[in-house]
Amino acid sequence: MAEKYQLKSKEVWDGNTAASHALRQAQVDVVAAYPITPSTPIVQNYASFLANGYVDGEFVMVESEHSAMSACVGAAAAGGRVATATSSQGYALMVEVLYQASGMRLPIVMTVVNRALASPLNIHGDHGDLYLGRDAGWIHLIANNPQEAYDMTLCAFRIAEDERVRLPVTTNQDGFLVSHTAQVVEPLDDDTAYKFIGDYKPLNPMLDIKNPQTYGAQTEEEWHFEFKATQHKALMESPAVIDEVFAAFEKLTGRKYNRVESYKLDDAEIALVVMGSAYETSMVAVDKAREEGIKVGLIMPRSFRPFPYNEIAEKLKNIKAIAALDRSCPMGAMGALYNEVAGALAANGESAIMTNYIYGLGGRDTTIEHILEVIKETNENAKAGKRVTDLQGFINLRGPKLSFN
Amino acid sequence: MLQIRWHSRAGQGAVTGAKALADVMARTGKYVQAYSVYGAEKRGAPMSAYDKIDDKPILDHSKWMIPNYVLVIDPSLVFQEEIVDNTNDDTVFIVTTHMDKDDLLDIAKHLQGKKVYTIDAIKISQEEIGRAIPNTPMLGAFVKISEIIDFDEFLTSIKDILSKFPQKIIDGNIKAIKRAYEEVK
Numbered sequence: 207m208a209e210k211y212q213l214k215s216k217e218v219w220d221g222n223t224a225a226s227h228a229l230r231q232a233q234v235d236v237v238a239a240y241p242i243t244p245s246t247p248i249v250q251n252y253a254s255f256l257a258n259g260y261v262d263g264e265f266v267m268v269e270s271e272h273s274a275m276s277a278c279v280g281a282a283a284a285g286g287r288v289a290t291a292t293s294s295q296g297y298a299l300m301v302e303v304l305y306q307a308s309g310m311r312l313p314i315v316m317t318v319v320n321r322a323l324a325s326p327l328n329i330h331g332d333h334g335d336l337y338l339g340r341d342a343g344w345i346h347l348i349a350n351n352p353q354e355a356y357d358m359t360l361c362a363f364r365i366a367e368d369e370r371v372r373l374p375v376t377t378n379q380d381g382f383l384v385s386h387t388a389q390v391v392e393p394l395d396d397d398t399a400y401k402f403i404g405d406y407k408p409l410n411p412m413l414d415i416k417n418p419q420t421y422g423a424q425t426e427e428e429w430h431f432e433f434k435a436t437q438h439k440a441l442m443e444s445p446a447v448i449d450e451v452f453a454a455f456e457k458l459t460g461r462k463y464n465r466v467e468s469y470k471l472d473d474a475e476i477a478l479v480v481m482g483s484a485y486e487t488s489m490v491a492v493d494k495a496r497e498e499g500i501k502v503g504l505i506m507p508r509s510f511r512p513f514p515y516n517e518i519a520e521k522l523k524n525i526k527a528i529a530a531l532d533r534s535c536p537m538g539a540m541g542a543l544y545n546e547v548a549g550a551l552a553a554n555g556e557s558a559i560m561t562n563y564i565y566g567l568g569g570r571d572t573t574i575e576h577i578l579e580v581i582k583e584t585n586e587n588a589k590a591g592k593r594v595t596d597l598q599g600f601i602n603l604r605g606p607k608l609s610f611n
Numbered sequence: 612m613l614q615i616r617w618h619s620r621a622g623q624g625a626v627t628g629a630k631a632l633a634d635v636m637a638r639t640g641k642y643v644q645a646y647s648v649y650g651a652e653k654r655g656a657p658m659s660a661y662d663k664i665d666d667k668p669i670l671d672h673s674k675w676m677i678p679n680y681v682l683v684i685d686p687s688l689v690f691q692e693e694i695v696d697n698t699n700d701d702t703v704f705i706v707t708t709h710m711d712k713d714d715l716l717d718i719a720k721h722l723q724g725k726k727v728y729t730i731d732a733i734k735i736s737q738e739e740i741g742r743a744i745p746n747t748p749m750l751g752a753f754v755k756i757s758e759i760i761d762f763d764e765f766l767t768s769i770k771d772i773l774s775k776f777p778q779k780i781i782d783g784n785i786k787a788i789k790r791a792y793e794e795v796k
């Protein structure tokens with residue numbers, strides 16, 4: 207029986223430590239993970255918990271992330287609670303199997319530290335890996351600080367394993383800015399955290415040999431479409447469960463999470479859409495801009511998938527001008543947040559002036575002053591009643607000004 | 612908000628030092644951030660670490676700061692002009708060196724006119740801990756100069772933070788901290 211870990215009511219943890227404690231408290235049956243770079247200290251911490259008697263489950267060290275996710279698929283299909291962790295290139299190597307995991311409806315939880323994709327090689331934070339996994343059929347939850355990295359990981363198990371969902375879930379935190387930044391975290395004690403997640407309930411486990419199951423069957427044109435549509439339906443209907451789990455978490459901890467987070471949006475005339483740690487930096491910039499009389503608010507999808515398009519459109523219905531900030535290079539298009547939000551507005555008959563900003567690639571610093579500049583440009587669009595700034599700009603990019611219209 | 616920047620070489624313990632200081636201050640009810648900036652380089656490469664300490668939750672996740680204190684724990688980095696980047700006239704420098712302050716400022720001209728305190732944290736750590744890990748003695752010097760926390764309260768917290776180490780290591784670190792607290796000038 208795993209030993210209890212004595213935690214203080216307030217710990218000073220970085221995001222890696224926070225996520226690994228959440229994995230430990232979930233008492234996962236099988237963690238299969240690649241133990242070295244590009245993996246994160248989450249795996250190292252978990253291995254140390256296991257070695258010190260705090261974990262009962264299996265820890266499988268594999269030779270690559272493709273194998274890590276493959277072992278996770280096997281263990282989850284066998285009928286166990288399964289989790290892993292990865293980042294950047296490791297995430298990229300997993301992608302083939304990410305689609306397999308979601309197609310087989312396996313409720314695997316993966317804690318992701320979002321970092322840049324090569325080339326050029328870079329170890330720092332951006333959302334390149336998150337955007338790569340965007341269409342993989344997983345639920346993607348966003349954490350903006352170490353506390354949220356812990357909280358979202360606990361919630362992820364309960365969401366993934368709910369019989370109405372049964373889909374894999376990633377929890378995402380910004381590389382270094384959250385993963386390696388120590389802040390005050392208020393953890394739950396081991397028993398309370400486990401009780402919140404609950405015992406694992408296997409569904410169609412392969413180890414139930416009296417009831418043979420097939421996972422990963424071949425389906426050609428007669429059934430493939432129906433399978434994928436059913437999977438999509440499960441994702442599109444998962445918000446009800448996400449909301450329930452967030453409500454239960456608030457009841458337990460007092461910490462309230464929403465699928466759409468917003469800040470000072472009620473009387474706002476302009477808004478920024480931003481996701482990850484920069485959302486919190488932007489809160490400070492919004493306060494400063496309001497001192498200068500600019501009525502600005504913020505909005506963030508806490509669940510990047512399923513994307514809360516109607517909720518976002520509802521919250522933005524009175525906004526005149528919007529800037530969507532993407533921390534990933536869109537390579538030949540507008541950024542994903544721009545496209546999703548523009549689509550959400552169009553679907554609801556709204557027509558705010560929209561611009562796109564690319565920021566923070568490979569760990570490039572994004573300061574309060576940078577965000578203030580974006581707020582001021584967005585305000586120019588609102589005042590003019592039409593777009594007078596560039597359609598796509600780049601924040602804190604060196605060299606000659608780059609923009610697209 | 613109090614902001615502190617550490618200059619170090621990878622392996623000298625600036626990250627651990629920054630996190631320990633954050634942990635100590637969090638125990639007094641403060642909100643903290645401790646983080647570091649480095650590339651994929653290995654042991655010996657110059658790097659920086661940061662502390663932010665405030666009475667309210669810290670939301671700014673940018674790396675940029677105008678530090679109130681600059682702590683230099685490698686004696687060769689004292690001569691790098693980067694240590695004065697983004698500082699102002701009020702920024703206090705605590706640097707590790709075996710030199711007298713006047714001799715140091717003759718060479719490290721970028722520190723002239725700045726508020727500079729010196730401590731030989733390398734020598735202290737070698738003598739008291741047995742290794743050139745100058746992070747904890749720098750904390751002793753910092754507590755003395757900044758008066759950010761009562762020294763006995765600091766020692767109580769740091770002993771608890773170090774409690775995962777063997778007693779000999781804990782005792783060595785405490786002695787190093789106390790010596791630095793007395794010797795910084």
